[in-house]
Structures are given as C-alpha cells and as structure tokens.
Amino acid sequence: MSSGRTTVIAGSLLTASFSAVMILSFTASADDQGPGSSKGGKAVDEAPAGVKLTTELPESISVDNSSKETALTATVKNEGSKESGDIRLLVVGFDGMTVKNVQGCSEIAEGDLPEGSNSGFNCAVGNLAAGKSKSYDVEATYDLGKTGKICLPVQTADGSKTYWQQGPVPFGTTNPSPNAPATPLLLGTDNKPVAPGGDELPRTGPVRDLLPLGAVGAALLSAGAAGMWWSQRRPQQQSRQLQQPQG
Numbered sequence: 001m002s003s004g005r006t007t008v009i010a011g012s013l014l015t016a017s018f019s020a021v022m023i024l025s026f027t028a029s030a031d032d033q034g035p036g037s038s039k040g041g042k043a044v045d046e047a048p049a050g051v052k053l054t055t056e057l058p059e060s061i062s063v064d065n066s067s068k069e070t071a072l073t074a075t076v077k078n079e080g081s082k083e084s085g086d087i088r089l090l091v092v093g094f095d096g097m098t099v100k101n102v103q104g105c106s107e108i109a110e111g112d113l114p115e116g117s118n119s120g121f122n123c124a125v126g127n128l129a130a131g132k133s134k135s136y137d138v139e140a141t142y143d144l145g146k147t148g149k150i151c152l153p154v155q156t157a158d159g160s161k162t163y164w165q166q167g168p169v170p171f172g173t174t175n176p177s178p179n180a181p182a183t184p185l186l187l188g189t190d191n192k193p194v195a196p197g198g199d200e201l202p203r204t205g206p207v208r209d210l211l212p213l214g215a216v217g218a219a220l221l222s223a224g225a226a227g228m229w230w231s232q233r234r235p236q237q238q239s240r241q242l243q244q245p246q247g
Contacts, residue, residue: 035059036075039188040169041152045161050082050130055089055152055166062182063142070142070185074102076125076154077133084128086157091138092120094168096191097148103137117151124157144183144194147172 036056047053056075063070076089090108093099098119105123113120125134142148151167172191177183185191 036073037187038166041164041166043163044153044165045163047080047163048082048085050080051078051084051163052080053078053084053087053128053154053163055154055164057150057152057166057169057187059187060184061171061187062184063144064182065144065178065180068141068143070140072138072140073135074138074152075133075135076128076152078128078130081130083130084125086127087125087163088155088157088159089123089125089134089136090120090151090153090155091123091136092117092151092153092168093140094118094149094151096143096146097140097150097171098142099138099140099150101139105136114151125154142171142185144176144178144191146193147191148185 035058037059038054038056041054054077056077058072061070061072074089074091076087078084089105091099091102091105092108092114094117099121100119102121102123105121108120108122123136128134140150147170149168149170151165151169153162153166154164155162169188170190171185171187172189173183173185174189174192176192176194178194183194
C-alpha cells in the first residue's frame with residue numbers, strides 16, 4: 001500500500017473517531033441540566049422580616065424529539081435568616097410546555113388554572129428553615145413547534161400573598177435539531193419552532209397563546225398586591241381547593 005493511500009485512510013479514521021467523540025459528548029451534555037438559575041424571577045409581595053424566598057430552574061434541559069418528553073428540577077430556597085412560615089410552590093406550564101407531573105405535588109384542576117396556562121401543580125412546601133431549600137422533580141412535554149414557558153410562584157399556603165414569581169420564563173433554542181435524538185433547550189431563550197418556515201408560530205389554539213412573554217408576564221403580575229392570577233376571582237374557593245395538608 002502506498003504511503004499516500006495510507007495517509008488518506010488514517011485521516012478518514014481520525015475524522016470518524018473525532019465525529020464519534022463529538023456525538024458522545026453532545027449526548028452526555030444534553031442530559032446535563034447545568035447550574036440552577038433564578039433568571040426571570042421577581043419579588044412580588046413583601047415577605048416577613050428575615051425571609052428571602054427565591055426559586056431556581058436548570059440552565060438547560062433536553063427534549064426527546066420522538067416522545068416530546070423532558071424533565072427538570074424546580075427548587076425553592078429561603079436565603080434569609082428566619083424560617084419562611086407555611087408556604088407553597090406552584091409549577092405552571094404555558095404554550096408548548098405542558099407539566100405532566102411534579103413529584104409529591106397535587107395537580108391544579110383545569111378550571112382553576114391561571115389564564116393562558118395549560119397545566120399546573122401545587123406543592124405544599126411547609127415551613128422552610130433559613131438557608132434551606134427544597135427541590136421537586138418535574139416531568140413535562142414540550143411541543144417544539146411552539147414556544148414553551150414555565151412559571152414558579154412561591155405563595156403563602158392559602159395563596160393570599162405571592163412572595164416570589166419566576167416567569168413565565170421560556171426554555172428554547174434558536175438552532176432546532178429535528179433530526180437529532182434530542183433537542184437541548186436553554187433557560188431564558190425564545191424557542192424557534194421546529195417546522196418548515198418555522199420563523200412564525202403555528203396559529204393553533206387561542207390567540208392568547210401567542211402573546212409575547214412580556215405581555216404574559218405583565219398580565220400575571222397585574223393583580224397588584226395579591227400578585228397572582230386567580231386570587232382576585234375566587235380566593236375563598238382557591239384556599240379550599242389548593243391548600244394542602246402539611247406532611
């Protein structure tokens with residue numbers, strides 16, 4: 001075999017090996033949610049003195065392109081110097097992101113969901129000590145033909161006050177991967193839908209589903225001091241339906 005032919009074959013093997021390493025590395029990193037982030041979060045009602053409540057979502061998630069399934073961790077933290085009192089965390093999905101289950105939490109009835117959302121769960125956190133956090137495993141689906149958002153409000157147990165609200169904040173990608181096994185999405189990134197001519201969202205469902213993030217976020221916070229969507233409409237009913245017994 002000539003030296004020239006040997007060089008070509010060696011080069012091809014090296015290229016193939018390099019490609020395999022790149023694919024394996026990508027697959028591994030797609031499952032890595034990265035560090036937690038409070039991006040898109042805002043304090044709403046004033047918390048008791050010494051209490052500072054926040055939430056965190058992963059910086060990245062991965063959506064299976066066949067099943068549309070994804071998973072993430074939602075965390076609530078008390079970064080203050082005093083215990084929080086009895087609180088709850090809501091996990092709410094919007095547009096292409098539908099929350100299917102949150103471990104240890106109860107599903108919010110369809111009629112009690114905030115306007116514009118498609119799913120939600122109520123997590124009875126209880127009394128969170130100073131410097132402590134509590135995390136919940138979230139199972140969801142993501143329609144890559146749409147944008148997708150998630151919202152994490154932290155409320156008093158009866159829902160009368162909202163101390164913190166993260167979102168609705170988007171997960172998405174500007175570089176869709178329809179032919180790959182999975183599509184990695186980044187927190188705080190508007191999704192470019194995976195579809196022919198995907199620069200524009202498909203106009204299916206209510207018009208409100210196509211509201212820009214800023215408009216949706218403003219609508220959610222427009223209730224003022226109460227801070228939450230449905231508390232103005234039927235607070236007594238929500239207190240009965242959503243308050244959970246403490247474990």
